[in-house]
Amino acid sequence: MRVGMGYDVHKLTEGRKLILGGVDIPWEKGLLGHSDADVLIHAVMDALLGAAALGDIGKHFPDTDPAYKGISSIKLLVHVAELLRKQGYAVGNIDATVIAQKPKMAPHIPQMRKNMADALGIPESKINIKATTEEGLGFTGRGEGIASQAICLLIEKQD
Numbered sequence: 001m002r003v004g005m006g007y008d009v010h011k012l013t014e015g016r017k018l019i020l021g022g023v024d025i026p027w028e029k030g031l032l033g034h035s036d037a038d039v040l041i042h043a044v045m046d047a048l049l050g051a052a053a054l055g056d057i058g059k060h061f062p063d064t065d066p067a068y069k070g071i072s073s074i075k076l077l078v079h080v081a082e083l084l085r086k087q088g089y090a091v092g093n094i095d096a097t098v099i100a101q102k103p104k105m106a107p108h109i110p111q112m113r114k115n116m117a118d119a120l121g122i123p124e125s126k127i128n129i130k131a132t133t134e135e136g137l138g139f140t141g142r143g144e145g146i147a148s149q150a151i152c153l154l155i156e157k158q159d
């Protein structure tokens with residue numbers, strides 16, 4: 001078994017959609033990035049790539065490549081799942097936290113889990129998503145950005 005961790009931050013700005021876990025969340029601001037800036041999926045992908053010793057998302061999907069401009073991070077997650085399968089890994093479980101002052105994530109978490117489980121080809125029971133504020137402190141507390149952390153376990157498949 002192999003463990004991996006991921007962390008990502010994106011800035012909140014007007015005129016962008018707020019996409020988290022593949023869910024389009026109605027909100028006055030969205031996250032800025034080269035892709036759809038889905039900070040939750042980015043942290044999860046980095047955890048998975050880290051556990052497999054395959055580097056990070058910037059290595060696989062450079063933010064200088066126009067191919068990834070505006071891309072749905074769900075598509076990137078499907079690609080990461082294929083890489084893991086080719087290397088002989090199965091996902092044991094994933095646990096992730098979204099750190100955001102607002103909006104409330106709780107109503108959207110079931111759909112986020114479904115989207116991510118479908119992209120990875122695993123049951124929803126292997127994915128947990130949590131949310132927390134930082135009690136008004138720091139950049140997330142001021143609503144300047146959203147952060148996400150993830151940890152995962154990969155199982156090496158036997159031939």
Ligand SMILES: Nc1ccn([C@@H]2O[C@H](COP(=O)(O)O)[C@@H](O)[C@H]2O)c(=O)n1
Pocket residue numbers: 099100101102103104105106107130131132133134135
């Ligand atoms: N953006 C968020 C933040 C939190 N939640 C939910 O509220 C609970 C309490 O959060 P605290 O930061 O005050 O401890 C938390 O456990 C989440 O269930 C949320 O849905 N969206």
Ligand SMILES: C[C@@]1(CO)OP(=O)(O)OP(=O)(O)OC[C@H]1O
Pocket residue numbers: 008032033034035036037038042057058059060061062063064065068
């Ligand atoms: C996801 C990628 C895709 O080009 O772009 P961004 O949306 O800017 O996100 P970031 O977390 O900076 O990771 C880099 C890239 O892999």
